[in-house]
Amino acid sequence: MDILKKYRASGGGACAVRNVLDRLGDKWSMLIILVLGKEGTMRFNQLHHGIGDISQKMLTVTLKILEADGLVTRKVYAEIPPKVEYSLTERGHSLLPHLEGLAEWAETHMQGIYTSREKYTAGV
Amino acid sequence: MDILKKYRASGGGACAVRNVLDRLGDKWSMLIILVLGKEGTMRFNQLHHGIGDISQKMLTVTLKILEADGLVTRKVYAEIPPKVEYSLTERGHSLLPHLEGLAEWAETHMQGIYTSREKYTAGV
DNA sequence: CCGGATCCGTGCGGATACTG
DNA sequence: CAGTATCCGCACGGATCCGG
Numbered sequence: 001m002d003i004l005k006k007y008r009a010s011g012g013g014a015c016a017v018r019n020v021l022d023r024l025g026d027k028w029s030m031l032i033i034l035v036l037g038k039e040g041t042m043r044f045n046q047l048h049h050g051i052g053d054i055s056q057k058m059l060t061v062t063l064k065i066l067e068a069d070g071l072v073t074r075k076v077y078a079e080i081p082p083k084v085e086y087s088l089t090e091r092g093h094s095l096l097p098h099l100e101g102l103a104e105w106a107e108t109h110m111q112g113i114y115t116s117r118e119k120y121t122a123g124v
Numbered sequence: 125m126d127i128l129k130k131y132r133a134s135g136g137g138a139c140a141v142r143n144v145l146d147r148l149g150d151k152w153s154m155l156i157i158l159v160l161g162k163e164g165t166m167r168f169n170q171l172h173h174g175i176g177d178i179s180q181k182m183l184t185v186t187l188k189i190l191e192a193d194g195l196v197t198r199k200v201y202a203e204i205p206p207k208v209e210y211s212l213t214e215r216g217h218s219l220l221p222h223l224e225g226l227a228e229w230a231e232t233h234m235q236g237i238y239t240s241r242e243k244y245t246a247g248v
Numbered sequence: 249c250c251g252g253a254t255c256c257g258t259g260c261g262g263a264t265a266c267t268g
Numbered sequence: 269c270a271g272t273a274t275c276c277g278c279a280c281g282g283a284t285c286c287g288g
Contacts, residue, residue: 018155020230020237025149027261031142044270055262060271070240081269082268091233098225105222106144109215113144116194151281168250179282184251205249206288 023069028054028062030099033088036072037096041087071095147193152178152186154223157212160196161220165211195219 024030028051035050036042042050048059063086066072071092077083088096148154152175159174160166166174172183187210190196195216201207212220 016234017227017230020234021154021226022151024226025151025154027146027149030145030149048270056271057263057273058261061261068241068244069237076270079269080268082271084270091236094233095229098222098229101222101225102145102148103141105219106141109218110140110144112215113193117192120192172250180251181253181283182281185281200250203249204288206251208250 023065024099026062026065028058029066030102032059032062032066033071033092033095034099034103036086036088037093037100041085044084044086047086066092147189148223150186150189152182153190154226156183156186156190157195157216157219158223158227160210160212161217161224165209168208168210171210190216 031051031054032047035047039046039050044059044063047063048054048056051059063072063074067074069091070089072086073089075085075087077085155175155178156171159171163170163174168183171187172178172180175183187196187198191198193215194213196210197213199209199211201209
């Protein structure tokens with residue numbers, strides 16, 4: 001019961017691990033990082049179109065958060081029409097393998113998970 | 125732009141990776157798996173007290189989901205008072221290292237992330 | 249002790265319209 | 269092209285009460 005302290009609130013503030021994990025837990029962060037990791041540098045609409053079913057708003061918001069956290073860089077070109085490029089920072093890249101590991105795990109086990117879910121709901 | 129297909133909706137259904145990742149992205153799943161991974165088998169109130177700031181409802185609900193996905197097992201003892209033990213399945217254990225990797229990453233980089241956030245908000 | 253059931257607030261995230 | 273601004277629904281999640 002000692003190791004748990006790492007995952008608990010520490011002195012009025014929230015737990016560090018949970019703060020970070022909660023951020024990644026929002027709907028799009030992981031996905032954007034994964035995509036940027038694969039494709040390297042991308043423009044706004046490339047991401048927008050590439051991901052497909054993300055709204056402009058959420059893409060903007062999420063990118064801002066990731067930028068604030070120092071996970072992606074935002075490069076603006078003073079042109080008409082505007083051009084903005086996003087790419088992963090070094091910190092972002094350091095996170096990438098973990099997310100890819102997770103994605104890989106998901107791919108590997110999703111079939112079993114689906115089967116489990118069906119069995120479970122059938123049991124109810 | 126080909127690799128992206130893995131992360132996109134595939135034929136009317138949702139993307140597999142995203143389905144699974146979204147599940148883990150809810151507020152407590154990762155944490156519960158991490159805790160169960162560290163402590164091994166735990167009773168309901170052990171988890172409840174161990175995590176601290178999770179409500180009974182969310183603990184119950186999340187455990188059910190994890191059970192449905194075949195990530196945790198639920199063992200009920202026919203006693204008075206009742207006793208229920210939770211532990212990770214093999215599938216749950218296979219996920220564990222990835223989450224621990226993530227947690228470790230979070231611990232390592234959180235300080236830098238906090239600094240980045242402050243700089244960012246200060247810039248605004 | 250372990251939950252199920254219910255009520256309810258908050259905020260995430262979508263849709264739309266508008267700007268530089 | 270790359271956002272910003274606004275409105276709003278909905279479901280996530282908390283609090284509370286009840287049941288086996």
